[in-house]
Each structure stands twice: as structure tokens, then as C-alpha cells.
Amino acid sequence: MYREETKIIDCTIRDGGLMNSWKFSDELVKAVYEACALSGVDYMEIGYKSNEKSYSKKENGPWKFCDEADLRRIVGNNDSPMKISVMVDIGRIEREDITEKKESVIDMIRVACYVHQMEKAISLSEFIMSKGYESTINLMAISKVNELELDVALAAVAKSKVPILYIVDSFGSLHGEQIKLIANKYLKAMPGKTIGIHAHNNLQLAFSNTITASQEGCNMLDSTLLGLGRGAGNCPTELLLAFLKNPKFKLKQIFQVIQDYILPMKKDISWGYQVPYLITGMMNEHPRRAIEWMDSKRKNEYVEFYLGMTEGSLLE
């Protein structure tokens, strides 16, 4: 399937950083940057932009903050066609932290929010655009948003200047039919806007949900190398590039950076499908408890986790 409007956003460093507090070596971040740029990836999301009032620089690596000097140490002036993206969380950034675009190598700033924060997100996203950046809103935990709340949120985005809204399946609990329904709801409610998808792999559906969304007309597709990400991880970049038939995509450099830098991370940290993530996914719950469980000595005691999660619920 080839559609020129389709854009790939590789979030390996930003989303994968949730696994190691963004303490990647410069060498790794540079290798990911170069591989993505050479392979035709459209955007690299290199981290979160947040300030030191919100997070400690001792506890978190540079990609939690994305200071301009750190960015330029890796990408220079970014003399590649690939654009640089960062993510901001509502409340973890001040407006004065966002400089004029002409002073920054960042091209796009994405605003992550929950549905009750939508008005704040629109205001921040429009402010970001006024500074010269591209911007999106990434509406998280979509599987928990009720229809009325969603309609109100979509109507607000529709009349705003924000050009791109994401479907974020934070709990990895949606299947294809649900993705289709939500994608078509977004498209219908916001004519002329671009829709994005960010999927998680709790039910082994991250890749299939991403291509389903693409087939329905979503044009911004998030992924990470080897699916690196918290818990069950994300839609793998290598699968997406192999599937989309855009002639600009190359695979060799992607396989190279995976074998040299991403696969070796498996020695120290663990991500990808596991039964506890299936359990939170099928229950449409935040993966938090599954992640804690997988970090404990009892990680392979699936039945115990299942009974703990379902106790008092109607599930058996």
C-alpha cells in the first residue's frame, strides 16, 4: 500500500526512554537518527521536552528534556529531509520553555493529553504553532473515553487551528473493528484534519491496528524499532516500512541499527508481549500493574496476577 501522504514517526527514543529513563548513549541516539534518516522515516521523535521543575536531571537522561544543546550534539543542524519531533505533557512544560522555531532544530512538538485536558491541549498546541512549529495533539487512553466526551473533544479540535489529532491506544486494548470505528469518527468529525495512530502491543495488535488505521485514512503512523517501548511495546518500525510500499523506504539501515543497538538492549531490559500485558489489555486497564508484576520476582505467576486483576470483577 503506497500513499504519499502517509508519514512515519519513529518514537524509539521518546517512547523507548520510558524503559531506561532516557539514559541512552549519544552513540545509540545518533545511530537511530542516522538509520531513520537514511531509511526514509519522516519524523524522529527524539524525546520529551519538559523542564527541571517537573523532573530531575539526575534521575532522567537528556531525552526527557531535549535541551537545544543536547539535540544539536546528535543531529547538528539536521541536514536531512527527516524532521525532528518532541513530545510535551500538559503541566510539565511552561510556555517560556518553548523558544521561537528559528532558534531550534525541532520541527514538530506533539502535545499529549487526556480527554479532560483537551481545551488546555488545544491552547498549548496553538501557542506552539504560533512559535513556528508543526504541532499535533495526542489524545491518550482513547479506549476509556466515552462517546459524548469524545464528540465534544473532536468538535473542539475541529474548530481549532490544530491540524493533526492522534488516536492513542494507551492500554493496547483495541482491535481492528474498534480502530475502524474510531478512525471514521475522527475523520467525519474533523474534515480536513490529519489523523494519527499510536498503538500498543498488549494483544499483539499494534502493527495490524496501525495498518488498519492507515487503510481507513489515518496518515501519521507511530512506531519504534523492534517495538521498543513500555510493557508490551509498540508497532515495530521495521514491519511498517516493509509493509508500506513507498519506494523511498529502505530497510537495510533499519536492520543494521536494530542488530547493533536495539536488540542488545534486550540483555538489560525486557519488552514485548507477555501474558500479564494481555490481561490488562483485555480488561482495558492501564498496563501499570502488569509492568510492576513483570518487574517482580513473581513475573511468571500468571494465574496469581490474573486472579488479582479480576478479583471482584465479572471476568473469570
Place this chain on the structure above:
Amino acid sequence: MYREETKIIDCTIRDGGLMNSWKFSDELVKAVYEACALSGVDYMEIGYKSNEKSYSKKENGPWKFCDEADLRRIVGNNDSPMKISVMVDIGRIEREDITEKKESVIDMIRVACYVHQMEKAISLSEFIMSKGYESTINLMAISKVNELELDVALAAVAKSKVPILYIVDSFGSLHGEQIKLIANKYLKAMPGKTIGIHAHNNLQLAFSNTITASQEGCNMLDSTLLGLGRGAGNCPTELLLAFLKNPKFKLKQIFQVIQDYILPMKKDISWGYQVPYLITGMMNEHPRRAIEWMDSKRKNEYVEFYLGMTEGSLLE
């Protein structure tokens, strides 16, 4: 999604046996049998039925042969609602090896074939039915079958007595749109027949392709515990049971047997998504070379494998 006609065939021992030459302990096979029976699985496929002229009993465990005495040592007279299935390969079994159903605890015998063997498969399947068993034909490597061959094969099954034909994506190379097309082709060409699906996970699409086929009207769904199977493995039984809303399915025993018996197998054998399986899947090639690569010391040299596979091809 709940449809009473949907049947789950757990193939853990039969398909997983490709990984260990069917040398499972009796204890493990019994645990899988009991867990599946208690969880509402409709059929357990316990192995291949083949004869000693074709395979050595020294090199292969009992589930490559499924002698009646071995079966009864595990399932007794099978006093459960779950049915017992075995698979046969064309040419690896003689008709005299198939006894009258009343002498066997086997309920269903599935015939695996390639498209050029379809007439032989129909003849064998009808013979099996004449002995009193249920039977299916599992048409392998469907992604390599051209349209004309497929039309001829489907017409032959349509006019036969064989009630069930499977879509087998042996190379794990199909995505959802292709599954829909093939499922609807099968359904249209063979009114009144039941369609099955057996998917592989090279592109992380085994589960999504299985539920897509189910949504299109396929009623026999193959899976294995934790996706155990050759190379990238299969559609995981636990995901399928969690997704299908049939009230008879229970998950606790399935999680128990996974944690006690299937997960520990990961210490000795490796299965599931890996980049070399993606490469053969995206090229619509048999996973043989990827499996050999993953068994070698060079298993993590993805670029080398990719270049070797694509050398001389138009892919980059």
C-alpha cells in the same frame, strides 16, 4: 464477538512438536489436554498420524505417530466434550493405518496438502470420513497459490464430500486485506462448507488475521499456547479465548498450563517474532532459511541475512 459455530483447535502439541521432534513429556501433554478441555477449547490436535516407514521412532517422539496406545495413555477414553484431532500429510500415511473410528479415541483427522495434491487430499479425506471420522483439508502455502489453481482446487472441494477447507498461511506473509479476499473467495466458491484459518506470526499478524477471518465467516480457528510453533510461531490460544466472547471459554487453566509448562520451554527452544522471520514473511518465502539462520551463530546478523535473501531480487 460470540458466534456459536466458532470452533477453536489448539495445535500446541502437533505444531509445537516441529520445534522438539514431538518429544514432549507425558506430563506436559496431559497438562495441555486437561487445560484445553477445562477451558472450552473445541479440539485438541495432539500430533501427526504417520507411519514408521516414513519417520524414525528414534528421532521422533510419539506425537509424530499418534499410536492408539500413546493417545489413550494421555486422554483415556477422552471423557470430555473436547474432541481429539490429528493431522496427516499426503504420502506419509497408508490407508491401512487408519482404523475404524470405533476403535480409536481420535475424532477428527485433518489432511494437509499443497494445491497440486488436492485431488489426492480429497480422496484421502473422503476415505477418512468413510471410516467414521470428521475430516478437513488444510491447503498449505496459500500465499503462493495462483488464482487459477485456487479456483480449480476450490471447485473440486465444492463438489466433494469434504465439509471443511482451511486457509493455511504457511509463510506468515498475508495481511488482513488479503485474508478477507481469500476468505470470501473460499466462502463464495464452496457454499455450505466450513472454512478454517491457520496463521503464522512472521509479520505479527497471526492473531489479527485469525480474528479477521473469523469476522468474515471462517469458523475453525487454529491456535497454540503462547503461540508455540516453528519460527515466528502461531496465533496464541490465550489471545483468541480472551477475544472471543463465548461464555464457555475460561482463561485460568490456560494461564496455568502456560506458566507451568509452555513458558519454561523458552529456556531450551526459541520461537516468536524475529527480524529474519519478518524478512521471509515480507518476501512471501518459506521460513526455512530464517529458521536455519536463527539456529546458527550468526542469528543476530540481520543485515547479512537480508542481503543474502534479497541478492538478485528487486527488493532493497
